[in-house]
Amino acid sequence: MGADGPTAAHPPQADSSRPTASTHLARALSRILGTPVHEVAVSTLAGGASREILRFDARTADGTLTCVLRADHRGNEAPEANAAEAAVLAAAGHAEVPCARLIHDDTAGELIGTPALLLEHVTGEAIARRILRDERFAAARTALPDDLARAAARIHAIDPAAVARAELTRLSDPVERLAADYREIGIVRPVIEVSLRRLAETRPPAGGESLVHGDFRLGNLMVDESGLAAVLDWELAHLGDPDEDLGYLCMRAWRFGGPGEVAGLGDLDAFLDAYAEASGRRPDTAAVRWWQARATLWWAIGTLRQMQRAHEEHPNELELLAIGRRCAEQEHDLLRLLFADHLAPAPEAHPAAESIPTGSGGPAPAVTADAAHGAHAAPSGPALTADDLFSAPTADELLGALSRWLTRDVVAGDGSVTAFRGRVARNVVDLVRRQRSLEPAALAEVSAGLARLGVAGEHGLAQLIREGADPADLAALIPVLDTATRWRLRTSNPAHLQET
Numbered sequence: 340m341g342a343d344g345p346t347a348a349h350p351p352q353a354d355s356s357r358p359t360a361s362t363h364l365a366r367a368l369s370r371i372l373g374t375p376v377h378e379v380a381v382s383t384l385a386g387g388a389s390r391e392i393l394r395f396d397a398r399t400a401d402g403t404l405t406c407v408l409r410a411d412h413r414g415n416e417a418p419e420a421n422a423a424e425a426a427v428l429a430a431a432g433h434a435e436v437p438c439a440r441l442i443h444d445d446t447a448g449e450l451i452g453t454p455a456l457l458l459e460h461v462t463g464e465a466i467a468r469r470i471l472r473d474e475r476f477a478a479a480r481t482a483l484p485d486d487l488a489r490a491a492a493r494i495h496a497i498d499p500a501a502v503a504r505a506e507l508t509r510l511s512d513p514v515e516r517l518a519a520d521y522r523e524i525g526i527v528r529p530v531i532e533v534s535l536r537r538l539a540e541t542r543p544p545a546g547g548e549s550l551v552h553g554d555f556r557l558g559n560l561m562v563d564e565s566g567l568a569a570v571l572d573w574e575l576a577h578l579g580d581p582d583e584d585l586g587y588l589c590m591r592a593w594r595f596g597g598p599g600e601v602a603g604l605g606d607l608d609a610f611l612d613a614y615a616e617a618s619g620r621r622p623d624t625a626a627v628r629w630w631q632a633r634a635t636l637w638w639a640i641g642t643l644r645q646m647q648r649a650h651e652e653h654p655n656e657l658e659l660l661a662i663g664r665r666c667a668e669q670e671h672d673l674l675r676l677l678f679a680d681h682l683a684p685a686p687e688a689h690p691a692a693e694s695i696p697t698g699s700g701g702p703a704p705a706v707t708a709d710a711a712h713g714a715h716a717a718p719s720g721p722a723l724t725a726d727d728l729f730s731a732p733t734a735d736e737l738l739g740a741l742s743r744w745l746t747r748d749v750v751a752g753d754g755s756v757t758a759f760r761g762r763v764a765r766n767v768v769d770l771v772r773r774q775r776s777l778e779p780a781a782l783a784e785v786s787a788g789l790a791r792l793g794v795a796g797e798h799g800l801a802q803l804i805r806e807g808a809d810p811a812d813l814a815a816l817i818p819v820l821d822t823a824t825r826w827r828l829r830t831s832n833p834a835h836l837q838e839t
Contacts, residue, residue, distance in 0.1 A: 364376075364381070364451075365377060365379050367449050368395065368450075372397070372399075372442070374400070374401070375399060377398050377399065379395055379397050380395070380396040380398075381393055381394070381395060382396075389574065390410060390411060390574075391411070392408070392409055393408040393410065394408075394460065395408060406457055406459060406460050407439065408445075408451065408456070409458060410445075410450075410451055410453050410454070410455035410456075411453045411454045411455065416454055417454065418448075420574060421444075421446045421454035421456065422446045422505070423507060423576075424505075424573050425444035427550070427573045428458075429444075431497065431570070434494070434501075436493045437567050437568060438570045438571070438573075439458040439459045439460070439461045439561075441457075441459075442458060442459060444456065445457055462563065462568070463561040463563040463568040463569070464561070464562050465558060465560065465562070465571065466558070467593075470483075470562050471595055471596065471597045475564055476562060476564060478565060478566075479562050479564055483562065483566055483604050484599070484601050484604050484605030484609065485610075485613045487555075487560075487567060487588065487601070487602065487610070488610050488611075488613035488616075489617045491555060491585060491588075491614060492617035494549075494570070494584070495549040495550065495551075495581035499548070499549070502550060502576075507577045508578070510577055510580070513580070513583070514535065514538050514539045514542065517636055517640060518535050520644070521640050524640065524647060526643050527797075527798050528643075528666070528797070529797050529801040529820055530639075530673060530674065531640065532801045532804040532805050533678075533816070534636050534639075535636070536804065537678070538629070538632060538633055543625065543626035543629050546580045546582040546626065548578055548579065549578070551576065551578065551579045551580070552570065552573060552575070553573075553576050553584070553587075554572055554575045554587075555584040556588055556593040556602065557593055557594075559572040580630070582623075583633075585611070585630065586627045586628065586629065586630025586631040586633065586634055588601060588602055589601055589631045590631055590634040590635055591635065591672050592638055592668070596838070607627065611624060611627065628676065631676065632673060635669050635673050635676060638669050639666050639670055639673065643663055643731065645659050645662045646659055646663025646731060646732055651740075651743060656740045656744070657743075657744045657760075657763055658763050660737055660740050661763055661766065661770075663731050663732050664827070664831040664832075667828050668828065668831075668832060670824045670827075671821075671824045674820060674821050678813065681816075681817035682818065683818050683821070718790045718794050720794055720795040720798065720799035722786070723782060723789065723795060723796045725781075727796050727798065728782060728797070728823060728827070729774050729778075729827060729830060734774055734775070737770070738767075738771060740767075741764055741767050741768070744760070770831055773829065773833075784822060785822055785826060788819035791819070792815065797823065
């Protein structure tokens with residue numbers, strides 16, 4: 340995923356690891372810019388999770404020229420990906436997509452020794468929550484839905500031949516791609532299994548093939564007080580259905596708490612009307628919502644993949660493990676996007692987030708004789724445990740990572756622990772405390788629901804779905820999955836339920 344880009348609200352910090360005046364940089368920039376550069380001040384900009392982001396202030400005879408270098412981290416160089424992104428950015432700039440102009444493709448690493456892109460410096464804000472809440476962006480929030488529709492239309496109008504040298508991947512089968520990614524991680528989740536099946540059954544006609552940005556969302560957009568200033572982070576660009584970008588933009592995770600379906604800002608049909616005006620093609624609303632569900636499933640799998648990156652020596656071990664628990668948010672959203680007709684009414688909100696709920700909104704529907712496999716007197720498979728229901732990761736894995744973080748970064752650290760990491764640690768403590776409180780009631784309710792389906796655990800249920808068998812009709816299956824998902828959310832993020 341792309342990282343938040345550099346912002347004017349986050350002033351650059353001096354980077355003591357790099358010279359602030361470099362003869363080498365000055366000479367290289369002189370050749371690239373075509374004008375003598377006398378001195379270069381280098382500073383690090385906020386962001387940079389996937390790339391290092393440096394600001395260059397180059398002093399010339401005509402004044403100071405500011406530009407941005409997005410460079411591969413040392414030890415994680417990807418020259419082919421860098422060259423591909425350069426080709427895409429050049430095509431986007433030619434098509435007048437709002438983006439940072441590509442000044443130089445430095446795949447050779449001439450400037451700092453790693454593949455990089457030298458870009459025009461664009462001022463604005465990329466942090467989504469500020470864009471959605473700060474008063475200074477009030478006018479921008481009104482303009483952004485139409486701005487985004489026009490920008491997406493221009494991206495999708497780029498002739499694939501214009502980016503042929505980038506050798507972009509083609510997303511020819513979006514469901515099979517997800518299924519392959521899911522099988523690769525080796526974790527079995529029944530909501531993911533049944534969602535893959537539903538997406539395959541309801542696949543809409545293709546909206547054509549075009550250049551797709553691949554990460555078109557708040558956080559990857561530079562916004563100023565008037566609206567969209569630039570589309571950032573093109574490293575996931577590929578060829579595919581243009582509706583993919585539109586559905587992705589509507590994914591709940593990218594609304595950052597905003598009320599609108601489009602990026603937390605606007606109405607979907609109005610957004611699609613604006614896209615039609617700019618592109619000449621009115622996407623089908625149902626098709627875009629299918630892509631929204633596909634994006635939600637993609638991120639559900641992504642949270643588990645992020646979790647698997649964690650190991651005891653990883654500096655972000657605790658954060659990566661905690662991301663694994665966010666899979667429940669995506670599963671909750673998937674059930675509402677794909678199986679709304681089979682869900683029981685939502686229960687009344689509990690005044691205290693940690694109060695033990697009584698159920699998922701009513702008695703589970705009876706399993707009829709027509710339901711495949713029926714109800715078994717003795718459910719098959721091992722009994723459900725707390726680790727089965729609430730993982731991954733388990734509470735003990737989270738606590739182990741928390742202990743290592745406290746030892747390394749707090750007890751033996753240099754005193755520079757960030758507030759963000761402190762919030763991650765606090766959230767993990769609260770999560771485990773809620774889980775311990777809720778485990779008895781959760782296990783009892785979910786076990787009873789699984790027993791009505793003839794299985795003892797979610798793993799057995801997932802295996803039945805994967806093998807093509809229907810353990811029960813959807814009217815019986817989906818409420819059981821929803822009950823389990825709600826319990827997971829009550830431990831990991833109760834606010835996600837309250838915002839539904």
